[in-house]
Amino acid sequence: MxxxxxxxxxxxxxxxxxxxxxxxxxxxxxxxxxxxxxxxxxxxxxxxxxxxxxxxxxxxxxxxxINVSEFYRNAKRWEVLEQRILPKLFERNRRLKVWSAACSTGEEPYTLAMILSKFMPLSQVSVLATDLDENAISRAKIGIYPERSLQEVPDEVKKKFFTKEGIYYKIDEQVKGAVTFKKHNLLADPFETNYDLIVCRNVLIYFTEEAKQSLYHKFNQALRPGGILFVGSTEQIFNPLSYGFETEDTFFYRKVE
Known part of the structure; x- marks a missing residue:
């Protein structure tokens, strides 16, 4: 060895x-x-x-x-989520079960919470955010970010949900309250079920093909029929049907019913 x-x-x-x-x-x-x-x-x-x-x-x-993250990363995709994907999900279920998998230092689940707050009061928003790295989770819970993490945040969102403290930005306590952080190993730990939306972006590219295929199957089993998997901009699934998905939009996959 x-x-x-x-x-x-x-x-x-x-x-x-x-x-x-x-x-x-x-x-x-x-x-x-x-x-x-x-x-x-x-x-x-x-x-x-x-x-x-x-x-x-x-x-x-x-x-x-690989903790490289920012709010509204690839902003056009978040627009698709807000304008096309979420309205359809809300038609089926008013209380969505949402998971941000491999959430790193929190930018992604907080982005999700801010977008969901356009559909319901923040007090009713609930996002599970998981990551392998306890250090990243600890930093996510603090909720203080450098300016570079906010490059793609719309101005009105920045004004509403962030407070500038020196060279850093602190996220609103209500947004923090909408997200629950837990340690979770995607490759080894069991998944909960009945999710309406799973967001897992910019992490699958680091896994082997075998690990990726296994995860697509596990994500499919974790979603309700009609639920959506949202992946990163370099992680297109080329044969979604073999994992029980149909393409809903670019980088969005719907569990076949």
């Missing part, structure tokens, strides 16, 4: 995360640059240091889970 393979085994024991399900060349390169920057010479040395250094462990999780 080589240095990286042993590292995979150690990480799975420590965290339950299976690095073998991620594309090896990409992940290895990303983690090697991190441990070299921190002065380690091997994955073994790096792992031993992580055992005692919580900050280093969080840095590893950050690097591994």
């Amino acid at each position: 080589n240095d990286y393979q042993q590292f995979i085994v150690n990480i799975k024991k420590k965290t339950g995360i299976d690095l073998a399900q991620y594309k090896e060349a990409q992940m290895k390169r990303r983690l090697t640059s991190l441990y070299e920057k921190r002065g380690f010479k091997s994955f073994q040395e790096f792992f031993q240091a992580m055992e005692t250094d919580q900050n280093l462990f969080h840095e590893f999780l950050d690097r591994m889970t």
